Amino acid sequence: MGILGKDKKGSPSSSTSPCANLRAAYHNCFNRWYSEKFVKGQWDKEDCVSEWRKYKACLSEHLEDKHLSRFLEADEGPLEPSIPVTDGKR
Amino acid sequence: MVKALTQEYTYKHPWERVTCAFWRKFSDPENKRMLPYIKEVQTLNQKLDPATGKLYTTQAITLHAPGPWFIHKIVGLDICECVELTVMDGRSRSVQLTSRNVSLQKFIEVEEKIQYDPHPDNPSGWTICRQETGFQIKPLLALSPVAEMVEQKCAEKCVQNSAKCREVMERICKFLEVESSGIAI
Numbered sequence: 001m002g003i004l005g006k007d008k009k010g011s012p013s014s015s016t017s018p019c020a021n022l023r024a025a026y027h028n029c030f031n032r033w034y035s036e037k038f039v040k041g042q043w044d045k046e047d048c049v050s051e052w053r054k055y056k057a058c059l060s061e062h063l064e065d066k067h068l069s070r071f072l073e074a075d076e077g078p079l080e081p082s083i084p085v086t087d088g089k090r
Numbered sequence: 091m092v093k094a095l096t097q098e099y100t101y102k103h104p105w106e107r108v109t110c111a112f113w114r115k116f117s118d119p120e121n122k123r124m125l126p127y128i129k130e131v132q133t134l135n136q137k138l139d140p141a142t143g144k145l146y147t148t149q150a151i152t153l154h155a156p157g158p159w160f161i162h163k164i165v166g167l168d169i170c171e172c173v174e175l176t177v178m179d180g181r182s183r184s185v186q187l188t189s190r191n192v193s194l195q196k197f198i199e200v201e202e203k204i205q206y207d208p209h210p211d212n213p214s215g216w217t218i219c220r221q222e223t224g225f226q227i228k229p230l231l232a233l234s235p236v237a238e239m240v241e242q243k244c245a246e247k248c249v250q251n252s253a254k255c256r257e258v259m260e261r262i263c264k265f266l267e268v269e270s271s272g273i274a275i
Contacts (some may be wrong), residue, residue: 017130026133027117034113035266039106043143045181052136057133068150068192071134071173 022030031049092239094224095249103218103263105183105208107270108217111262112185112206116151121258127251129154129169148173151189153157170194183208195241200225222231 017023029048037047047056056072063069101108116131128151135148151172174189185206191199195210203222209216225245227237 023132024117027113027148030136031110031113032115032192035106035110037180038145038180039109041143042232043138044140046136046138055133059134063132068132068134068173071148071150079125 018062019055020048022051022055026055092217092224092226093247094222097221097223097249097252099221099265100209101219101259102215103217103267104215105206105217105246107263107266108206108219108259109178109185110266111259114262115255115258118262121262124258125254127154128152134173145176145178145180147176147178149176150174172200195228197228198225199228219256 010012025029026048029051060069060073063072103111115125116128122128130150130152132150133146133147134150135146136142137146139146151174153170153172170191171193172189172191176185176187178185185204187204189200189202200223202221204219204221206217206219209213209218225241227241
């Protein structure tokens, strides 16, 4: 099980997932951008665009779960998330 | 049969640091040992709205939730897929996240809402985290005589996992604090 297809003998751990390196590259870049720019109010543009594209291309190829791929495909949709997050009540 | 559980926690660190730790908690390899139930995290979507300073993120989280034998017997799986939506509002310094399970929905629906805001008593130095977890056993499982027990176990697991998560967050905050003071000196 797990999000991505695993190699036959490998156990489901993140280090074996085919996009692990691209994900790490993107997350490192993102964390730097977040702490050095976003929290200081510099949110005029996103860095890490090329890292994101590479990582996302890998996910599009390997993501098996249909529940999840619709979130990936929803990329060009509106910015507002589909699950309301602001209402305090359930 | 809806149960909700609320938890509140104060981080004695500024909002900026706590949210940095929030993003790092799944990517740091050392945390994987402390959060063994998290099998995999993928970012499915990340979008910045430069006009409002809001950052929208969709993450998929694979959880290993073995639970007691009777759950395993009924559900037949011990892996659960969740989707987590995060809205980071840089302008008002607020984070709201909502996670939901997208697998096993026939049996149980879990929704967790977490919010990180500057603490009202010390807005520039502390951060308050409010967490609300709701779960609902679905009819298929509710008919079973173990439904009550499943609910109980879910609540226990939730509290345990939140505590572990806070521990990891605190550790990263400490690390970031030392790092930033090192640069300042």
